[in-house]
Amino acid sequence: MATRSPFAEIPQAPPDPILGITEAFLADPNPDKVNLGVGVYQNEEGKVPILKCVTEAQRRWLAKEDSKGYLPIDGVKAYNRHVQRLVLGDDSPAIAEGRAVTVQTLGGTGALRVGAELLSRFVPGRTVWVSTPSWENHRAVFEAAGHTVNQYPYYDPRSHDLDFVEMAGRIGQLAEGSVVLLHTCCHNPSGVDPSRDEWLKLRDVVQSRGLIPFFDFAYQGLGDGLDEDAFAVRAFVEAGIPCLIANSFSKSFSMYRERVGGLTIVTDSAKEAAGVLSQLKRLVRANVSNPPSFGAQAIALILDDPELDALWRSELDQMRARIRKMREMFAAILGGMGLDRDFSFIARQKGMFSFLGLPVEAVHRLRKEFSIYAVDSSRVCVAAMNERNVHRICEAVKAVAS
Numbered sequence: 001m002a003t004r005s006p007f008a009e010i011p012q013a014p015p016d017p018i019l020g021i022t023e024a025f026l027a028d029p030n031p032d033k034v035n036l037g038v039g040v041y042q043n044e045e046g047k048v049p050i051l052k053c054v055t056e057a058q059r060r061w062l063a064k065e066d067s068k069g070y071l072p073i074d075g076v077k078a079y080n081r082h083v084q085r086l087v088l089g090d091d092s093p094a095i096a097e098g099r100a101v102t103v104q105t106l107g108g109t110g111a112l113r114v115g116a117e118l119l120s121r122f123v124p125g126r127t128v129w130v131s132t133p134s135w136e137n138h139r140a141v142f143e144a145a146g147h148t149v150n151q152y153p154y155y156d157p158r159s160h161d162l163d164f165v166e167m168a169g170r171i172g173q174l175a176e177g178s179v180v181l182l183h184t185c186c187h188n189p190s191g192v193d194p195s196r197d198e199w200l201k202l203r204d205v206v207q208s209r210g211l212i213p214f215f216d217f218a219y220q221g222l223g224d225g226l227d228e229d230a231f232a233v234r235a236f237v238e239a240g241i242p243c244l245i246a247n248s249f250s251k252s253f254s255m256y257r258e259r260v261g262g263l264t265i266v267t268d269s270a271k272e273a274a275g276v277l278s279q280l281k282r283l284v285r286a287n288v289s290n291p292p293s294f295g296a297q298a299i300a301l302i303l304d305d306p307e308l309d310a311l312w313r314s315e316l317d318q319m320r321a322r323i324r325k326m327r328e329m330f331a332a333i334l335g336g337m338g339l340d341r342d343f344s345f346i347a348r349q350k351g352m353f354s355f356l357g358l359p360v361e362a363v364h365r366l367r368k369e370f371s372i373y374a375v376d377s378s379r380v381c382v383a384a385m386n387e388r389n390v391h392r393i394c395e396a397v398k399a400v401a402s
């Protein structure tokens with residue numbers, strides 16, 4: 001008798017709301033297609049660049065690498081040191097006092113997942129709160145680690161701005177020990193961040209309620225600058241608030257497929273830190289055993305070398321400046337089209353993303369009629385626009401928005 005397949009009842013899952021758009025984009029034969037779906041920086045030629053500093057670091061690393069043995073469970077030590085320095089600041093007392101620990105992770109997502117698992121194992125029963133809206137994958141990552149995920153108010157679609165009063169009000173009512181996921185800069189998907197004053201107020205709320213901040217720091221350097229973008233994390237750490245920070249170098253080094261991330265946890269003491277690190281290593285071991293080498297070695301090599309480090313900083317500055325320029329162009333062209341909608345907010349927002357504020361039907365028309373791919377929520381990746389495609393994108397937006 002034939003055995004029934006154990007997989008027969010597995011239902012079809014829907015495509016991923018972001019990466020599924022890329023699949024549809026790749027299948028589109030239109031040579032003028034534009035992928036504004038996924039958050040990936042493209043240069044003026046519409047290419048995801050390999051940075052010059054990365055090309056040189058790869059060359060040097062390949063000439064130097066003399067073994068393919070496993071990395072330690074927590075990854076490349078020099079890389080982890082640089083993660084801490086970039087995230088917490090060169091002079092951070094938390095680093096000097098040995099209160100911060102870092103493990104190398106598979107991108108920012110891997111860092112969120114390891115952190116989520118640590119929380120569900122050692123501080124169970126906490127609800128995780130994410131912004132409304134948040135990155136499409138946040139809920140899935142935390143739920144997969146066993147958390148209940150709720151949402152606090154954040155973006156006001158009418159003003160295209162932060163609703164700080166509602167946000168701080170809701171966070172101020174959370175039960176002690178709740179986990180609050182905060183986007184350190186370049187909020188994904190809205191491009192709207194709290195001001196410095198607002199961060200300081202939030203810090204007080206988080207501290208007085210005894211909440212656990214979990215920072216998602218995927219866009220360092222693409223908002224206002226490397227140090228400027230770290231303001232919130234450093235302000236919370238300075239106030240002595242224990243926290244988790246998931247950082248990613250996917251965007252800042254344009255090394256998306258190398259999965260270069262890190263999870264840093266700032267604790268109260270070196271003793272606490274040692275316990276946390278030991279448990280993080282167990283979690284990594286049970287998930288992926290130990291991380292891949294190449295991307296982290298290349299980044300460590302860049303950051304260890306003053307010339308390559310300076311080259312990286314200048315290439316990062318160029319990416320940031322180009323995104324800003326595209327924001328301005330996009331808003332200005334749309335502004336000159338005589339539409340009865342105001343798109344000027346796009347020039348004020350930061351990082352890769354903004355919402356167009358269009359209904360899903362309009363987003364689908366962009367896809368079907370113009371081969372312009374955005375996320376259903378009408379999130380667009382401004383970093384995928386260039387001077388050649390921006391006019392066509394604006395014409396298409398005009399057609400579907402009016």
Ligand code: LMR
Binds near residue numbers: 019037038040135
């Ligand atoms: C995005 O939001 O588009 C990026 O963070 C890529 C991803 O994995 O979703």
